[in-house]
Amino acid sequence: DVKVTQSSRYLVKRTGEKVFLECVQDMDHENMFWYRQDPGLGLRLIYFSYDVKMKEKGDIPEGYSVSREKKERFSLILESASTNQTSMYLCASSLGDRESEKLFFGSGTQLSVL
């Protein structure tokens, strides 16, 4: 089975800190995604990537950036963390870019910004 691994399950940071969330998949998937999950709002797409060094903005990219230097790794960066970025962050990947392709998710990182 495909494994999508997020580096931290829980993370506590202070306002203004630079935060890195790491995600690694082990099945040579081309597509990778970052979502945030908030109660009552479901999953909202932050950024996605269809290939190494390529990135596209999702629905809520403000305050975030991403990096994909290697195919298996997709990092989410909070340049200056703020309290409204406290959330559950979910990384996902899919084999290719077709409508029938399912997503494989990591277990999530619960980020608290104090």
Next chain:
Amino acid sequence: GDSVTQMEGPVTLSEEAFLTINCTYTATGYPSLFWYVQYPGEGLQLLLKATKADDKGSNKGFEATYRKETTSFHLEKGSVQVSDSAVYFCALRAPSGGSYIPTFGRGTSLIVHP
């Protein structure tokens, strides 16, 4: 843009009751439709999918039929168990600007009592 609307929760049922979670969508083109499930403390995992009109997806006693005429993909199970308690997300994947962007509903929490 594309969107998915699903019934608000929580849905609370007794064991062996019949389950329906409604899902409707708006999309251009012909999307594929998915149901994902999130158990407590975990990421999302695919429950079932359907890729064209009138297809029925099924898994673990759950099923959903792709209804193009009503743009719906309602999730059903004839007899729920306590272990089915989770959050269920309806999702679609449709062409958008040359890519296939996954779009999720807000999720429906299911609580099954013994």
